Amino acid sequence: MTTREFEGRVALVTGAGSGIGAAAARLFAERGAKVALVDLDEAGEAVAASIRKAGGEALFARADVAVDEQVVAAVTAAVGEFGRLDYAYNNAGLSAPPAHVGDMPVAQWRRAIDVMLSGVFYCMRHEIPRILESGGGAIVNCASGAGLIGFPGQAGYVAAKHGVIGLTKTAALEYGVQGIRINAICPGTARTAMVESVVKETPELDAELRRLHPIGRIAEPAEIAEAALWLCTERSSFVLGSALVVDGGYVAQ
Numbered sequence: 001m002t003t004r005e006f007e008g009r010v011a012l013v014t015g016a017g018s019g020i021g022a023a024a025a026r027l028f029a030e031r032g033a034k035v036a037l038v039d040l041d042e043a044g045e046a047v048a049a050s051i052r053k054a055g056g057e058a059l060f061a062r063a064d065v066a067v068d069e070q071v072v073a074a075v076t077a078a079v080g081e082f083g084r085l086d087y088a089y090n091n092a093g094l095s096a097p098p099a100h101v102g103d104m105p106v107a108q109w110r111r112a113i114d115v116m117l118s119g120v121f122y123c124m125r126h127e128i129p130r131i132l133e134s135g136g137g138a139i140v141n142c143a144s145g146a147g148l149i150g151f152p153g154q155a156g157y158v159a160a161k162h163g164v165i166g167l168t169k170t171a172a173l174e175y176g177v178q179g180i181r182i183n184a185i186c187p188g189t190a191r192t193a194m195v196e197s198v199v200k201e202t203p204e205l206d207a208e209l210r211r212l213h214p215i216g217r218i219a220e221p222a223e224i225a226e227a228a229l230w231l232c233t234e235r236s237s238f239v240l241g242s243a244l245v246v247d248g249g250y251v252a253q
């Protein structure tokens with residue numbers, strides 16, 4: 001079932017060139033929103049073009065979310081083109097080769113924190129004033145199951161995702177009463193480029209990932225995107241400062 005429940009609204013999605021972000025951008029557009037796709041990679045333009053081809057309205061703004069000046073330029077481009085901002089899904093993220101803390105290169109640690117924690121802060125910093133101008137809306141920040149539990153070999157990723165949940169709760173407390181519902185989402189493993197690249201290097205991981213998810217499989221990107229979009233609808237009108245787990249039971253074990 002598709003509805004046009006976001007008609008007249010504008011959504012910004014980071015990391016929209018691939019995986020869960022691309023799925024979220026497509027779903028926003030199918031449901032009537034004009035969509036600003038932000039990504040470091042030009043793949044975001046191909047996704048935006050496919051949305052326009054399907055009759056939607058979409059623009060691509062190339063930006064590194066780890067750079068505040070690039071984030072403000074992307075948000076300004078979105079509001080300049082579409083006139084307002086109602087929703088943001090701060091989803092950009094990256095994986096890195098496994099390394100235990102004692103062996104982790106400082107650059108790897110810094111990039112994880114810069115992109116997946118500071119990047120979410122920069123995005124919200126510029127999105128919030130524009131969403132307030134629109135009379136309120138919703139922000140969804142992408143954490144992870146690894147935002148709730150540890151994961152050996154991924155200290156930077158895990159620390160960034162734990163941080164996103166704390167950042168989300170604090171911003172939710174600050175802006176909920178002004179009409180911006182801010183929540184985080186904690187996906188389990190989804191079949192995206194990030195995961196495919198790791199599985200390619202370690203083929204035995206495929207069966208291991210299925211085993212780790214009590215539901216017996218990993219997610220399709222759209223299953224995660226659906227939950228992120230739900231957090232932007234009126235049907236989640238009393239949900240604030242939550243870290244919504246969408247993980248096939250992974251952290252329930």
Ligand SMILES: NC(=O)c1ccc[n+]([C@@H]2O[C@H](COP(=O)([O-])OP(=O)(O)OC[C@H]3O[C@@H](n4cnc5c(N)ncnc54)[C@H](O)[C@@H]3O)[C@@H](O)[C@H]2O)c1
Binds near residue numbers: 016040093187192194
């Ligand atoms: N796929 C999973 O299993 C899984 C599980 C839990 C959480 N997540 C989270 O979901 C989000 C999306 O992941 P995905 O699996 O769709 O990954 P993906 O690799 O398919 O897509 C990530 C996108 O983010 C973009 N990106 C990376 N760094 C960026 C930066 N600095 N600035 C702007 N864009 C940047 C990439 O270019 C890419 O298009 C990430 O935050 C990830 O941590 C994914």
